Amino acid sequence: MRIVVGSANPVKKAAVEAVVGDATVDAIAVPSGVPEQPRGHAETIAGAQTRAWEAFDTGGDESAVYDYGVGLEGGVASFDGADDLYLVMWAAVTDGVRVGRGAGPSVRLPSRVAVRIRNGEELGPVMDDVLGTDDIAKKEGAAGALTGGRIDRETALSTAVAGAFGPFVSELY
Secondary structure, X not given: OEEEEOOOOHHHHHHHHHHHXXXXXXXXXXXXXXXXXXXXXXXXXXXXXXXXXXXXXXXXXXXXXOOEEEEXXXXXXXXXXXXEXXXXXXXXXXXXXXXEEEEOOOEEOOHHHHHHHHOOOOHHHHHXXXXXXXXXXXXXXXXXXXXXXXXXXXXXXXXXXXXXXXXXXXXXX
């Protein structure tokens, strides 16, 4: 089985590899079609779906046909009943006909981070500034920092990927 991930981020590729076992997983940078900092579930889901389709479509020639395209998108969103802002992760998987979607864990953002995000900044650079790190999105991610390492970004994203693969691996759909 060949799978293509719509991102050059090595953490996103590793998250897919953790879910699919011995499949061949390629990664290619593709546009998400959404802002660099997706806001809300709809925008984050749209980014994941666009990445999945864009990646899948790269296999159009006979030398690189993929069974599945996977898109992953992290964003910030609120939930009904909670005033806080959360880190959210969504994945989409397509076989060229159907699309599966899955969400990863949601982690509440600290007030000092949420204020900056609400004022228009992006989560990755804000977290790097707060933590004194560089490129946290390619390492433990905000999820790792916000949970004291109990959930790293790869694990959080792999949960979303597993959910998105559900319709393709379970007869319940």
